[in-house]
Amino acid sequence: MNDPCQIAASLLGDIDWQTEISGFCRCPGEALHTHKTGKKDCRVSVDGAPTIYCFHSSCAPAVTVANHKLRCAIGQNPWELKLPGGMILRNGDVLQAGGTVLPREIVPARARAEGRDAGEQLALETLRAVAERFKPELFETFRWPFAQIISDSPLLVAERDAEDQFRTWLRLWPAHCHVWIGDVFSSGKPEHRTHFRPVAEWYRIGPAMGNFTCGAAFKPGSYQRSNANCDGTRFLVVESDTLAKDEVGAIFAYLNRRLRFNLHAIIDTAGKSLHGWFDAPRNARIEAQLKAVLTVFGCDPKLFTYSQPVRVPGAWRDGKLQRIVWLRS
Numbered sequence: 145m146n147d148p149c150q151i152a153a154s155l156l157g158d159i160d161w162q163t164e165i166s167g168f169c170r171c172p173g174e175a176l177h178t179h180k181t182g183k184k185d186c187r188v189s190v191d192g193a194p195t196i197y198c199f200h201s202s203c204a205p206a207v208t209v210a211n212h213k214l215r216c217a218i219g220q221n222p223w224e225l226k227l228p229g230g231m232i233l234r235n236g237d238v239l240q241a242g243g244t245v246l247p248r249e250i251v252p253a254r255a256r257a258e259g260r261d262a263g264e265q266l267a268l269e270t271l272r273a274v275a276e277r278f279k280p281e282l283f284e285t286f287r288w289p290f291a292q293i294i295s296d297s298p299l300l301v302a303e304r305d306a307e308d309q310f311r312t313w314l315r316l317w318p319a320h321c322h323v324w325i326g327d328v329f330s331s332g333k334p335e336h337r338t339h340f341r342p343v344a345e346w347y348r349i350g351p352a353m354g355n356f357t358c359g360a361a362f363k364p365g366s367y368q369r370s371n372a373n374c375d376g377t378r379f380l381v382v383e384s385d386t387l388a389k390d391e392v393g394a395i396f397a398y399l400n401r402r403l404r405f406n407l408h409a410i411i412d413t414a415g416k417s418l419h420g421w422f423d424a425p426r427n428a429r430i431e432a433q434l435k436a437v438l439t440v441f442g443c444d445p446k447l448f449t450y451s452q453p454v455r456v457p458g459a460w461r462d463g464k465l466q467r468i469v470w471l472r473s
């Protein structure tokens with residue numbers, strides 16, 4: 145038996161195929177789910193590095209074991225599938241969102257260019273394709289509209305006044321941190337040193353020095369917002385130029401609940417978007433995976449440049465307050 149779809153079905157039971165190579169299946173760790181299981185919570189894909197992906201996180205150990213089995217079984221013998229339109233997909237090739245095939249021979253070259261091993265690169269290319277496939281279910285399952293975010297906040301923050309907003313936000317930072325606040329160009333010259341101050345000092349001054357800050361703290365004495373000047377304390381600030389306030393909450397909920405990145409606060413930028421402040425990824429491998437999926441979901445990859453300016457709560461933008469709308473207790 146060389147058909148990867150048959151092999152997957154022999155391990156997982158009936159699969160509700162959505163395309164030639166991907167469909168919904170029963171989660172191999174369903175018994176471990178702590179929340180209600182939906183029909184579209186778990187998906188299997190047989191291209192690239194064959195992958196079972198489930199929206200629950202409690203089943204992770206069982207899914208890891210099942211993924212290992214699936215990859216061994218499907219990788220045992222070479223196979224080819226004829227796709228509609230006549231294209232051929234071979235074992236290890238990745239079927240991309242637009243219907244093109246990423247040939248397996250390209251993966252090692254990409255891996256070398258980006259300084260990672262070929263296995264990790266294949267996992268990353270697969271993740272990108274898999275994320276494209278589960279994106280519609282993600283926005284459905286993790287739906288978290290703006291009004292719901294405000295009413296779900298563990299602490300009532302949205303109605304606090306400007307000063308309170310600013311001080312509440314400052315408390316997200318460890319006391320020793322030096323934080324930048326300014327306008328986009330308040331950086332780069334020695335006179336801009338005044339925009340880089342310890343948290344306690346900002347606490348006294350307020351946000352009067354600008355509408356922006358960064359998700360990263362800076363080394364004392366800095367006068368330039370650059371990655372080299374970051375001191376290592378940082379948040380991942382998730383934002384999207386394309387997702388509306390009622391849509392982007394799904395990404396925040398997915399990161400917080402499924403991927404277990406701690407959500408600290410959600411900030412209304414007083415414009416079209418919301419920013420989610422999360423713990424930064426622990427290492428470069430996790431960061432690369434997160435960057436791949438967030439880009440697929442419509443987030444801005446520049447959010448991984450930690451010295452990038454983002455809106456600071458407590459400042460006014462065209463008569464509207466930049467404010468925290470959800471805050472962890």
Ligand SMILES: [Zn+2]
Pocket residue numbers: 171172173174177186198199200201203204207
């Ligand atoms: Zn599961």
